[in-house]
Amino acid sequence: MNPFSQAELLGGSSDQFRLARIQTFNWGTFSNVFDFPIPKEGYLFVGPSGSGKSTVLDAHAALLTPPKWVDFNVAAREAERNGRDRSVMTYLRGAWAQQTGExxxxxxxxxxxxxxxxAIAETYRDELGRVVVLAQVLWVKGNSTAPGDAKRVYLTLEREFDVQELEFFAKNEFDARRFKHDLPDAKVHTEFSAYQERFRRLLGIENERALRLLHKTQSAKNLGDLNVFLRDFMLDEPETFGIAASLVNEFGELNEAHQEVVAARKQIQTLVPARDEHGELDRVKLESNGLQAIQTAIDQYREHRRKLLLDERIAELEVDREGSRQETLRLASIVENEFQKLTDLQRQKLNMGADVLVRLEDDIKAAEAEKPIRIGKRDLAAAACEAMGWAVPDSVVWFVQRVEAAKQRVLKARDLKKEVEERKDGVKEELRKANERFQKVVAEVKALERQKSNLPARLVDLRERMARDLSIPEEKLPFVGELVEVRAEETAWRGAIERVLGGFARSILVDEKHYSAVSAYLNERNIGERLVYFRTIPQTSGRSPGPNSLVRKLNMASGSFGDWVREELKHSFDFECADTLQAFRNASRAVTREGQVKHSTMRHEKNDRHSVNDRNQWVLGFDNKEKLALFKQQAAEIGGRISELEETVRKIGKEEDAQQVQMLNCQNLSNLTWNDVDVGSLLTRINDLTLRLKAERExxxxxxxxxxSIRKQEDAHSKAVGKKNTEDGKGQSISAEINRLKGKLEELARLWPTSDRPPAFAAQIAVRYEATEKxxxxxxxxxxxxxxERGLNSELRTLESRLSDLRNSIVQRFADFNRVWPALAGGLDATLExxxxxxxxxxxxxxxxxPAFEDRFFSLLREQSDQNLTLLTTKLDEERSAIRSRMELVNESLRTAPFNPGTHLVIDTTDKAIEDVRLFRASLKESLSHSFSNDRDLAEERFKALASLVKRLASQETADKNWRNFVLDVRQHVEFVARELDEDDLEVEVYRSGAGKSGGQRQKLAATCLAAALRYQLGGQDRALPRYSTVVLDEAFDKADAEFTAMAMNIFKTFGFQMIVATPLKSVMTLEPFIGGACFVHIKDRKKSAVIPIEYDSESHRLKLTQDVRDVEEITVS
Known part of the structure; x- marks a missing residue:
């Protein structure tokens, strides 16, 4: 059956525009000009994946699809939406591969x-001879690959056109103004909008939606699910997304207004406490000032009070002084009477000869006073004699002899003391030197214990310090002595070798890597030592040491440093070890076992400051066991000697102490006379005087x-004098006190001139004095x-603390205000000022x-967001109605196309019960509740509900984005059910997505709906066939079976469409009956697409595939 017969029955096709020709120039991998003649019956682009089929079809998409919708190579990417790999620029440049850059x-x-x-161009023709050409010219200057840098011009013509007519453009340096000059009959556009308006009018495409549906159809892959097909192909994205976006965007203004209200309230909440505290600050300041004024007046009050007290005390003392004066006069009379009585009794005693008795009594008193003095001096002399080992003198002659001997001892003691001091100083000096030597030996022991080196501790410490400061391992700074040792069989020559290599062995080796750092380090500081270091530049000595050479008696460490030392020894220390003086004299450079060194024929050296065999001076060796043992032995010996010397010093000290005691005793004895110690003669005198006094009394x-009687009268007189003196002293004391207090008054008047009158606040101060209860x-x-004052200070401290707290709190609130709202603060400092x-x-x-912010907020809440919410709610309902209306239009098309013999399809739209959608509608309702109320608390609640809703609508979290896309996409809220009706509109079958129907049934259903939709969009209700009839499918059937492919193609043909299909070779047989020509597209070297025309047999409706085509297919696939 001819597939066109049914279409022709539906009405004539003479005014249908069908694609007749596709031309490309430098489009993608199609370099230069390619021309594809397209039969009106349809066309196949056959070829393997990646050959360039989609590239040609994307030229069609670029010509018909608005840039905002165009999506190149979608069919190849299928469901993958990670990004668009093709653009106008990639086709313009001819992108063919991606490689990894540097x-x-x-x-x-x-x-x-x-x-x-x-350039790309398509030619459309109808049976009436009319021609419409759509063309685009694209260009880019320089090396840019940015899609935005591609320039375009859109052309429409109503005549035949060849892209080679555009050669003028490149020849005129891409001057777009040349199009109107060189193509005067072309309509030239620089914007797609004007271009599409013209070509839609020429081709009979009523609206832009048809262009979008055609583009979606081009990339259609799976037509098996009715709901998915209708949502994705038949229905545009609802306007609810735009309204929701407006809601979110405008909510920003509302939220800003709300934030202004919140901020103003927070600002007030921040500053109101500061205002309250500022008022309290003024009150506390006033109270504090009052207390400070009282505090200032206290000193004057105190001195005024002191003057009053002084006046009172002086008045009281004046009375006391007068009473004391009267009492003193009375007691003076009594003293005079008692003295007269005593005088009378003493006169009687003199008349009885009592003067002898008085003289004897005075002599006895004097002798008794002398007795303890002589006894003390006698005991001092006895102690001195005993200490000197002498008997105590018992006669004047013996005493004088001992005194003379003591004087001689004192004279000799000076020389003896000097001799002992000199002997002690000598021992101390030896002890000091021993201690110094001991410290040095101990330091060497510690250094030797720390590492294996035989070098002196001071050099080892210097290297350790330098290595630490420079962060260099110590082994990278070796001493030469650490890399050289004398062979065991040559120990007899050890001392001589040490003498020759001593200076060299104490040198540090520095490699090239660390040379700069070490030289700078040593140059920048005073190291306090002499240090030689060698920069170890590689060297080679051509010398070969002789058999008795010093070099042959040594072992060298391995490694680069050891190699350098070996070469340096051969070069600079090739000394002959001479066993005899004759050999020594004959050699040019030599050394004897005794340490005599011959440096050259003229210069000789013998350095015996240290013995040649002094092992303390040896520094060579890989380890220091022998030297460590030597120093430990020396430390023990020196330590023993130090103990001996310390004991000698202690003994000399005791000897000095004994000499000092003897000298003191001798000095004490030499200062005495016999009369000083003669106690016996004094006792005899006292006894004689006592006997004489007794005789006189008898x-x-x-x-x-x-x-x-005299003694009694003396007591009476003495008592009277005592009373009189006491009272006299009392009077004098009172007078002195009066004078002192008057002096204070004078001083007070001088220091406090105002003390004679009470100060201000005297009453308040008096109250505080009384409050002390003192x-x-x-x-x-x-x-x-x-x-x-203490009480006042305490009150003032409390007030000052409160003032400080208030100041800090106020300043902190100001600082908080500045920190949170710096712009509003306007540069104010957070200070009390x-x-x-x-x-x-x-x-x-x-x-x-x-108030202004609140008015603006509530106004915006009513005027903006409520309007958007109402619009969104309304649009949700309108979009549902629009879906039903759209389906009605599709149903009109479906009624004109038989689904099965005697039947047609009708699509019903039903709402789905979805909890998320129900809750979303409820949240909209809640946000709109009380929208006409003037209650601001209710408005605040509405804002919170709205903010919660907007937050979720604006969220970029995956779950929220999925939710937003679902609740706003009304297409997801309905289910499409297809019903098959007979000629009497009686139901024959019901088709639901996934309702157990076969895949073929579902695909046939979707294909029928797509064709009907295209026919409706391109032909409306008044035409049996669409005026624009070209439909492009890019590998739509590569995974479908032959039955579905034939069924789908039949449906499209039934609706009068010209089918342009890209397909792999395997699907050709099924598609052959529905087209009128084909070509085979293949690619060379992955970057050069080529085309082989395929002859079409119109009688058998089959392609004549040549062996060449099949060979190319096999090569390309392989």
Whole structure:
């Protein structure tokens, strides 16, 4: 059956525009000009994947599809939506591969670099002879690959056209103004919108939606699910997404207004406490100032009070002094009477001869006073003699001899002391040197224990310090001595070799890597030592040491440093070890075992400052066991000697102490005379005087009674004098106190001139004095004042603390204000000096800003967001109605096309019960609730509900984006059910997606609906066939079976469409009956597409595939 017969029955096709020709120039991998003649019956682009079939079809898409919708190579990407790999620029440049760049990034490879241009064109014809050509010219200058740098011109013509007519464009340096000059009959456009308006009018395409459906159809792959097909191909994205986006965008203004309200409230909340605290600050300041004024007046009050107390005390003392004066006069009379009585008794005693007794009594008193002095000196002399080992002198001659001997000892002691001191100093000096030597030996022991080196501790420490400061391992700075040792069999020559190599062995080796750092380090500081170091530049000595050479008696360490040392020894220390003086004299350079060194024929050296065999001076060797043992032995010996010397010093010290004691005793003895120590003669005198006094008293028996009366009268007189003196002293004390107090008054008047009158606040201060509950006297005045001041200070400290807290709190609130709202702060400092400005801002916030912000917020909430919410709610309903209306139009087309013999399809639209959608509608309703209420609390609640909704609508989280896309896409809220009806509109079959129907049934259903939709969009309700009839499918059937492919093609043909299909070779047999020509597309070297025309047999409706085509297919696939 001819597939066109049914279409022709539906109405004539003479005014249908069908694609007749496709032309490309430098489009993708199709370089230069390619011309594809397209039969009106349809056309196949056959070829393997990646050959360039989609490239040709994308030229068709570029010509018909608005740039905002065009999506190249979609069929190849299928469901993969990670990004668009093709663009106008990739086709313009001829992108053919991606390679990894130097930085690891992917770099596209292009056929055409530099300034280049491309052109594409399609020719449409109808049976009435009319021709419409659509063409685009693209170009880019320079080396840019950015899609935005591609320039385009759109052309429409109503005549036949060949792309080679465009050669003028490149020849005129891509001057777009030349199009109107060189193609005067072409309509030239620089914007797609104007271009599409013209070609849609010429080709009979009523609206832009048809172009979008055609583009979607081009990439259609799976037509098996009715719901998916209708949503993706038949229905546009609902406007709810745009309204929701407007809601989100405009909510920003509303949210900003709300934030202004919130911010104003927070600003007020921040500053109101500051205002309250500022008022309290003023009150506390006033109270504090009052207390400070009282505190200032306290000193004057105290001194005024002191003057009053002094006046009172002086008045009291004047009375006391007068009473004391009267009492003193009375007691003076009594003293005079008692003295007269005593005088009378003493006169009687003199008349009885008592003067002898008085003289004897005085002599006895003097002798008794002398006795303890002589006894003390006698004991001192006895102790001195005993200490010197002498007997105590018992006669004047013996005493004088001992005194003379002591004087001689004192004279000799000076020389003896000098001799002992000299002997002690000598021992101490030896001890000092021993200690110094001991410290050095101990330091060497410690250094030797730390590492294997035999070098002196001072050099080892210097290297350790330098290595640490430079962060260089110590082994990278070896001493030469650490790399050389004398062979065991040559120990007899050890001392001589050490003497020759001593200086060299103490040198440090520095490699090239560390040379700069070491030289700079040593140059920048005083190291306190002599240090030689060698820069180890590689060297080779051509010398070969002789058999008795010093070099042959050594072992060298391995490694680069050891190699350098070996060469340096051969070059600089090739000394002959001479066993005899004759050999020594004959050699040019030599050394003897005794350490004599011959440096040259003239210069000789013998250095015996140290013995040649002094192992302390040896520094060579890979380890230091022998030297460590030697130094430990020396340390032990020196330590023993130090102990001996310390004991000698202690003994000499004891000897000095003994000499000092003897000298002191001798000095004490030499300062005495015999009369100083003669106690015996003094005792004899006292006894004689006592006997004489007794005899005189016995000669005057009446004198005893008189003496008793005199003693009693003396006591009476003494008591009277004592009372009189006491009272006299009392009077003097009172006078002195009066004078002292008057002096204080004078001083007070001088220091405090105002003390004669009470100060300000005297009453308040007096109350504070009384509050201490202490009696105020001259003695307690300062103490009570201290208590009052202490109380005042305590109150002031409390107030000052409160003031400080208030200041800090206010400043902190100002700082918080500045930190959170720096712009509003306007550069104000967060200080108390700015308080008036802040409080003025607070007043403006309360009186002006907050009300204005609230009015704006509630106004926007009513006027903007409520409008968007209402519009969104309305649009959700309208979109549902629009879906039903759209389906009705599709049903009109379906009624004109038989589905099965005697039947046609009708699509019903039913709502789905979806919980997320129900909750979304509920949230919209909640956000709109009370929208006409003036209650601001309710409005605040509405805002919170709206904010929650907008937050989710604006979220970029995957779950929220999925939710947003679902609840806003009304297409997801309905289910499409196809019903098959007979000629009487009776139901024959029902088709639901996934309802158990076969794949073929579902695919037939979807294909029928797609064809009907295309027919409706391209032909409307008034035409049996669409005026624009070309439909492009890019590998739509590569995975479908032959039955579905034939069925789908039949459906499209039934609706009068010209089918342009890209397909692999395997699907050709099924598609052959529905087209009128084909070509085979293949690619060379992955970057040069080529075309082989395939002859078509119109009688058998089959392609004549040549062996060449099959061979190319096999080569390309392989």
């Amino acid at each position: 930085a690891g990034e992917y770099v596209s490879q292009y056929l055409r670099g530099g300034t280049t241009w491309s 000669a005057r028996p009446d004198l005893a009674a008189l003496n008793d 009696a105020v006297t001259l003695e307690s005045l300062d103490h009570v004042t201290t208590l009052v 700015s308080a008036d400005d802040y409080l003025a801002k607070l007043k403006r916030l309360e009186d002006d800003n907050l």
